[in-house]
Amino acid sequence: MNGYDRDDLVAALRAAGLKAGDCAFVSTSLGMLGAAPGITSMDGLCALALSALQEVVGASGSILAPAYSYTISRSRASEPALFDPGATPGEVGPFPEYLRRQPGALRSCDPMISVVGLGPSCAPLFAALPPTSYGEDCLFARMARWPAMKCVSIGLGSNWTAFIHHADWLARVPFRYDKLFHGLIRDDQGEHAVWWMYAVPVRLDCAFANAHRLGRMAEEAGIWRHAPVGRARVYVADYADYFRFALDALAADPWLLAQGPTCDVLAEEEARAGHPAITIDSIADLWPLPRASVSPQMDAAMALLARDHGMKLSHYRTGHNAFDWVVPEKWHCAGVSLRCVDSGREVEDVAVGLSSLAVDEEVEIDRLNRHLRVADDPPWREDFNNRDWTLTLSAAKRAGLTGQRYHVRIDARSSMGAMAVGESVVPGGKDGVVVVAATLAGQWGGAEMLSGVETLLAMIRQAREGGWDGPELRFLVLPGPVGFAAWLADHAHLPIRAAMHLRNLSGAGGYFLHNLAPAHPLAVAAAQAGAAVEAASPWFDPLAPGHNPVAKARLADLPFVNPVFGRAENDVRAPSPFPGWGTRVDTPVDKAVSLQAAAFLLPLLRHA
Missing domain, CATH: 3.50.30.90 (Domain of unknown function DUF2172)
Incomplete structure (x- = not known):
């Protein structure tokens, strides 16, 4: 049979298992069904399909369709993209757009992969969704818990899988990673800026989404039922059954929903991007190099620390979530x-x-x-x-x-890459742990970061050679605040008493200790030694926000103190610690100055 009419589609939907009261998540390729007599436009064809679906699910049922716009992926800091649920068109075919224009239609406020719907289930499903497309409590997770939720594929076959990338996210597949996006949304409260989390694929052919294998497996297992209509078929599956089946299958084969073949993703991504191999002989060699948090230059710095200074390196892949930070590309x-x-x-x-x-x-x-x-x-x-x-x-x-x-x-x-964090441990004779952190890159760059690293290395030597008897010291070299967040999330079991952040130790000015209440024992000891103590820092924020909108904890809310130790030629009312700070006027660190700073700070840590 090459043609079909509305009654044929109604009968096929019912034969495949759709019934009154169901909430149907529908994907369509109506042209695959063949000609429908009397229909001369795409809107007419969409109206026929919608009418048939509504007759089957009835007034108590609902109809959903993907209205993905990918709007926020095109956003730029200088030209933010605006997602307006009521006006932004979708990019996945005519039926969702037809559904979006119907009176009473609702749309989820997702600036990447919104869903449009009609029926009583839409409002509660779409209400107060978190700012993530595939993460915890996203729409696809809610649909897996929603009663009488069905996957409906009209003309597309059993390979159409609504929750494909939510399942990938839950399975932590190796070829996708979380990425933050920033843009604008217009809703009932007006137009406002948002941070949004979306799991993107690596840019390799093998990572291209492909659910054909899963669809065939589910069809053979009886999860997908089908009935003929026109030149094609209608497929219906219970959403929750299909979702559980997919998760079990992904546990056995994480590449099940990708084109394949399997590969070493990091190695293939490294080759695709053409990242250069860089070798350096000293920390000072980093001075002229641009040091992004995850970069060949940062890899070279961390390799030097491991090779010449015995630091243990921990690695965190792009997309790793820690506090309110996400490891970048x-x-x-x-x-x-x-x-x-x-x-x-x-x-x-x-x-x-x-x-x-x-x-x-x-x-x-x-x-x-x-x-x-x-x-x-x-x-x-x-x-x-x-x-x-x-x-x-x-x-x-x-x-x-x-x-x-x-x-x-x-x-x-x-x-996709891997961020490294360097660590050295000096055991102590007292309870508790004090972290000493220096940063190679991040918010500022410049010599003020390299001076902190040189001072940290000098402190390690001095503590080991001098027979340290204070609290255990954990020395960290970080690629910015994101590295601190990742390391802390991995070491939540440690009884950390304080984290000392080293900044700007190459100058000739006086020492300062910021971000610490003057009555704290460490602040009192620092003041007695001649350091300027301030309760807040005018120049440095070691707990800078990472903007992860679904974070359950923030660096800013850590339960222990996070003072900043450095040197400044200017007083706290100046816009910077010294003229030319953070620019090319800044100069590389003097090792003798670092030795002096290390000798000043190390004894103070007994008071942390």
């Missing part, structure tokens, strides 16, 4: 150029913002200005969450941009 820039189209002149001495997006296009000067930072800002500032393409120029170079059109090329490469 590995990043490097293979090339950058800025050329004035009007004059043909290349602009020299252009730096790329860490984690910058790639770009290769001609832009007007007004748009270019939205992506520029002058050198008075930190030249290696990193923002791997709310991303954009970003260039840094000196003030003089910026003043010389007199053309109207420019060609920008940033050959930025990103991939």
Whole structure:
């Protein structure tokens, strides 16, 4: 039979197992069914399908369809994308769009993969969804708990699997990872900015989604039932049964819902992105290198610490959630150029913002200005969450941009990677643990970070050689706050009394201890030794927010103190610890200064 009508579709849906009161999550390829007599438009075909579905599920039933728009994936810091549930079109075919335009239709407020629906189940299913497409309590998780939820595939076969990537997320498959996005949503409260979590695939052919094997397995197990209609079939499955079946199958084969073949994902991603292999001989070699939190330069630094300083390295994959942080993608820039189209002149001495997006296009000067930072800002500032393409120029170079059109090329490469954290332990003679942390990259970059690392290494040597008898010391070298979050989440069992964060120890000014109440024993000892103590830090935030919108805990709420130790030539009313801080005017660390700082701080830790 090549044609069909509404009665045929109603009969097929019922024969496949759909019934009154069901909540049907429907995916369609109506053209596969063949011609429907008297129907001359796509809207007419969609109206026929909707009418048939409504007759089967009745007034107590509901009809849902994927209205995925992927809006927030296109958002940029300078040009945020807006998702409006009432107006943003979906990108998955005509039936969901037809359903979205119906009176009384509701849509979930998901700026990536929204779902549209009609019927009494929609409002409670869509209410107060968390800001994650595939994570805990997402819509797909709720549907697995919803009574009488059915998967319905019209013209597509048994391979259509509504919850495919939620199942992947639960199974922690090796080829997908959590990634943060930032954009705008318009809802009943108006237009507002949101952070959103979405699990993305690695950019390898083998990771391409493919549910054909699972669909066949479920069909053979009797979970999918089907009935013919026109030139194709209608398939119906109980959502919860299919979901449990999929999770069991994924436990046996994590690659079940991917194209395959299986591979070493990190190695293949490394090759795809062309990340260079970098070797360094000393911490000072890092000074001219852009140090993104997960990057070849950071890999080189951590390898040096393990090789020459005996540090143990812990690794955390891209997408790892810890407190309010998510481990970012590995990043490097293979090339950058800025050329004035009007004059043909290349602009020299252009730096790329860490984690910058790639770009290769001609832009007007007004748009270019939205992506520029002058050198008075930190030249290696990193923002791997709310991303954009970003260039840094000196003030003089910026003043010389007199053309109207420019060609920008940033050959930025990103991939799934693994973030490293370096650790050395010095046993103590007292109860409790004190963490001493230095940072190689993160919010600021520059020598002020490298000076902390040199001081930390000197403290390790001094503690071991001097017979340390204070609390156990855990020395950490971190790739920014995200590394601190990941390490802490792994070491929640430790009785940590304090975490001392080393910053800006290359200067000639006086020592300071910030983020610590003046009455704390450590603050009292520091003040007696001559350090300036402040309850808050005007320059450094070691517990900076990571913006993970589904985090159950934040670094800012840690139960132990997190003071910052450093040196400053300026007082706390100045905008920076010293002139040129965090810019190219900053200078590499002097090891003698680090030895002095280590000798000053180490005895104070007995009071932590």
